[in-house]
Amino acid sequence: MQIKESSEVYDVIIVGSGAGGGMATKQLADAGFNVAVVEAGPFFDPADPKTMTQLKWPYESPRRGAGTDRAFGEWDMSWGDWEVEGEPYTQAEGSDFRWWRARMLGGRTNHWGRISLRFGPKDFKHKDVDGLGENWPISYDDVKPYYDKVDKLIGVFGTNEGMENDPDGYFLPPPKPRLHELFYIQGAKKTGIPVIPSRMSMLTKRINKDRGVCFYCGQCGRSCSVYADFSAGSCLIFPAQKSGGKVRIYVNSMVREVTVNEEGKATGVSYINKEDRKEYKLKAKIVVLAASACSSARILLNSKGKQHPNGLGNSSDVVGKYLHDSTGASAAGFIPGLMNRDVSYNEDGVGGMHVYSPWWGDNKNLDFPRGYHIEVWGGMGQPNYGFGFNANAFNEFFNLPVGGYGDSLRDDVKKYYGSVIGFGGRGESIARKR
Amino acid sequence: MDRRKSIQTIILGAGASALAFHGCKTEGDNKANGEIPATGDTKYFGRTPEELERIEKLNAEQLFNEHELETIAVLSTVILPPKEPNGGPIEAEVPEFIEFVGKDMPEMQPTLLGGLMWLDHKSNTEFGTEFKSATLEQQKQICDEICWHDPETPLEEQPLEIQFFASMRNLVVTGYYTSKVGIADLGYKGNQPNVWDGVPQEVLDKHGMAYDPDWIAKCVDQSKRNEIAEWDEKGNLIT
Numbered sequence: 067m068q069i070k071e072s073s074e075v076y077d078v079i080i081v082g083s084g085a086g087g088g089m090a091t092k093q094l095a096d097a098g099f100n101v102a103v104v105e106a107g108p109f110f111d112p113a114d115p116k117t118m119t120q121l122k123w124p125y126e127s128p129r130r131g132a133g134t135d136r137a138f139g140e141w142d143m144s145w146g147d148w149e150v151e152g153e154p155y156t157q158a159e160g161s162d163f164r165w166w167r168a169r170m171l172g173g174r175t176n177h178w179g180r181i182s183l184r185f186g187p188k189d190f191k192h193k194d195v196d197g198l199g200e201n202w203p204i205s206y207d208d209v210k211p212y213y214d215k216v217d218k219l220i221g222v223f224g225t226n227e228g229m230e231n232d233p234d235g236y237f238l239p240p241p242k243p244r245l246h247e248l249f250y251i252q253g254a255k256k257t258g259i260p261v262i263p264s265r266m267s268m269l270t271k272r273i274n275k276d277r278g279v280c281f282y283c284g285q286c287g288r289s290c291s292v293y294a295d296f297s298a299g300s301c302l303i304f305p306a307q308k309s310g311g312k313v314r315i316y317v318n319s320m321v322r323e324v325t326v327n328e329e330g331k332a333t334g335v336s337y338i339n340k341e342d343r344k345e346y347k348l349k350a351k352i353v354v355l356a357a358s359a360c361s362s363a364r365i366l367l368n369s370k371g372k373q374h375p376n377g378l379g380n381s382s383d384v385v386g387k388y389l390h391d392s393t394g395a396s397a398a399g400f401i402p403g404l405m406n407r408d409v410s411y412n413e414d415g416v417g418g419m420h421v422y423s424p425w426w427g428d429n430k431n432l433d434f435p436r437g438y439h440i441e442v443w444g445g446m447g448q449p450n451y452g453f454g455f456n457a458n459a460f461n462e463f464f465n466l467p468v469g470g471y472g473d474s475l476r477d478d479v480k481k482y483y484g485s486v487i488g489f490g491g492r493g494e495s496i497a498r499k500r
Numbered sequence: 501m502d503r504r505k506s507i508q509t510i511i512l513g514a515g516a517s518a519l520a521f522h523g524c525k526t527e528g529d530n531k532a533n534g535e536i537p538a539t540g541d542t543k544y545f546g547r548t549p550e551e552l553e554r555i556e557k558l559n560a561e562q563l564f565n566e567h568e569l570e571t572i573a574v575l576s577t578v579i580l581p582p583k584e585p586n587g588g589p590i591e592a593e594v595p596e597f598i599e600f601v602g603k604d605m606p607e608m609q610p611t612l613l614g615g616l617m618w619l620d621h622k623s624n625t626e627f628g629t630e631f632k633s634a635t636l637e638q639q640k641q642i643c644d645e646i647c648w649h650d651p652e653t654p655l656e657e658q659p660l661e662i663q664f665f666a667s668m669r670n671l672v673v674t675g676y677y678t679s680k681v682g683i684a685d686l687g688y689k690g691n692q693p694n695v696w697d698g699v700p701q702e703v704l705d706k707h708g709m710a711y712d713p714d715w716i717a718k719c720v721d722q723s724k725r726n727e728i729a730e731w732d733e734k735g736n737l738i739t
Contacts, residue, residue: 119546121691124678125593126545128555128600131678135551145548218731225718226735236735239720242698248709263718270720271729271739279725281693408703409687415696448691449683451601454673462651469648471579471669476685479677483686 069336071347076102076314079335079350081321081365084173086356088298092219095311102348103303103313104337106320106357107145107169110176112289112300119143120288124450131450139450143289144168144177163389165360171317172299173358176289179418180296181441182222182267184213186231189494196435199496206233220296221273224265232262232424238271240264240420241282244413246444246487247421249401254423259440264422267296276305284447286417295417316348321361323369323378324353330373335365359389388497394438396490400460404444404485413445425493438493446484454479563602563609567632568616569595574632575619576672578639583685589672592679598671608667615664622661697722 077099080087087103095101110117119141124130133139137147146169149155157163168174187206188195210233216222217236226234240263243251254261268280268290277300278292286295293300307313318340325333325347334349355362363386369378377385418441425437458478461468544552564572573595582588589595602608619642623631627638634642646665649658655666676682698719704710730739 116544117546117548122545123680123683123691125680128559128597129604130597130675132601132604134604135554141546221729223720234735236731237737238729239718239737241696242711242716242719245699245703245707245709248699248711252709263715271725272727273729282696283691283693403707408706409689411700411703412689412692412694413696413699414690414694446688446690448688449677449686451674451678454677455670457673467648468651469666469669471643471647473581473583475580475669475673476583479673480686
């Protein structure tokens with residue numbers, strides 16, 4: 067079978083349409099380049115009523131939102147999770163490194179938590195601080211002007227607090243804290259833990275005429291139909307097309323390798339069209355790999371040839387190593403002061419937290435490096451599958467029996483609704499070769 | 501015959517119809533909002549064609565037989581008795597939900613099927629009749645024996661009937677409170693467009709909380725949410 071080769075030579079081929087690929091598309095198309103975006107999953111537009119999960123009710127589904135088909139529940143707007151049908155994923159024995167693989171235009175940005183924190187000056191030069199890992203070859207000052215541009219381009223709410231390693235920016239105003247967050251603020255202040263408004267990319271205020279403003283359904287994980295949250299498809303790729311950019315999107319196209327010429331320079335990509343399972347080639351002057359850490363490494367390692375016997379860009383033998391992800395742990399607490407909630411109002415708010423604690427610890431006194439910020443969750447959320455499991459488990463705190471049945475169950479569900487507050491500690495893992 | 505309708509007929513046939521409420525209305529239906537696109541494609545509820553196909557395949561299968569579905573219907577109303585004005589498990593289509601998730605999560609099946617057999621065995625032994633035909637008092641007598649468990653011992657190490665009751669209670673409560681009537685009973689007011697502007701004063705007062713004026717001063721002024729954001733050179737918002 068002959069590989070089908072298109073005659074058009076693009077200026078740039080961008081592999082992947084998520085945060086990295088979307089931003090590359092927007093910048094390069096706006097600058098007048100002829101761009102091809104190659105995405106492994108199907109086309110997706112959050113405004114399409116057919117695929118939309120925003121504002122759905124649990125009872126619209128026979129499984130009431132359970133996560134049988136989608137790991138984060140069936141309203142989560144990610145096609146593909148840690149498991150992707152037809153894409154085997156193996157891990158070395160004894161290791162646990164799972165990688166979320168969204169297969170859709172916009173990639174993981176369609177469902178992410180939208181927490182949009184800058185690296186601070188220390189994050190670029192952390193080896194100077196604690197002797198671990200490596201310093202970046204660039205500094206915060208090099209990147210700051212681009213952070214400023216990104217704030218204005220995508221819209222990030224937050225506050226300027228003048229903190230050394232949590233730099234200020236060009237923020238939209240944050241939403242007011244919800245009741246459970248006021249309890250968190252009170253507790254954090256008592257224990258000397260800093261707490262500030264969170265920094266997330268939802269539009270609490272209009273930034274242009276193309277995107278809507280947040281209407282506070284709390285469902286940013288479902289990808290916003292009015293484009294009030296930042297997703298790469300709706301906020302970068304569509305606007306690049308709308309402003310007249312030359313953007314050709316290839317969907318359901320899984321890139322196999324980067325093709326090279328006699329000198330070993332990239333000439334384009336070959337990909338498998340998932341519909342007919344045949345191989346195709348696209349040509350370009352430049353190839354950008356933005357297929358997420360794992361797939362970009364896969365493509366480089368696949369691109370073996372006489373010019374690149376160890377894979378493309380891999381003379382150092384580090385491609386596919388030093389992979390890492392944020393790390394962390396979660397805990398939840400029951401707050402008696404949040405029992406018997408007044409349910410007369412809607413407190414969905416924005417999806418996720420309105421407040422958070424940036425890292426505050428002094429590592430000199432701790433037995434671990436770097437640190438963890440604390441994400442806060444809670445509130446009177448939409449019930450979905452799992453709601454009311456062990457409805458009166460907290461009875462044990464009051465020396466009351468746990469279990470039973472009858473009218474008291476109804477009372478217990480309401481008594482404890484909204485009385486739990488959760489904390490997610492998220493931190494940096496220092497990259498290691500293996 | 502439509503599978504969902506057939507289950508409803510079976511359940512109502514079990515005598516549960518006496519407990520059924522009709523024409524329940526929930527409060528807080530979505531108010532129109534010019535910005536929100538139509539969400540009317542209820543057949544898909546956002547499913548991909550592959551996901552929809554799987555749901556249709558499960559719907560075409562049958563896990564519980566008629567007798568078991570009737571028993572589930574009866575037991576679910578013992579666990580969570582219906583109450584005005586928001587009904588109970590039957591109005592919330594809890595038996596249909598349990599039938600579906602039993603197929604969707606097949607690991608539950610041995611506990612659910614085995615537990616239903618245990619119920620009838622127990623009822624026959626004690627009262628000479630199947631559980632669904634026993635009197636409410638007799639049904640409660642059976643449930644009283646299996647509705648508590650020692651929280652110190654993991655559930656999966658407890659006897660089957662204890663595990664069964666705990667699973668059924670979870671499914672009944674979650675099935676009810678994820679239904680239209682259950683959400684009305686809970687009072688959840690969200691899942692509709694609105695403009696969040698903080699916790700109402702009377703709620704703050706009830707919990708002895710107050711907003712810090714310095715914090716609030718930095719928060720969004722919702723009267724200006726539609727004015728396009730502009731900043732000065734230092735990053736201060738000026739619109």
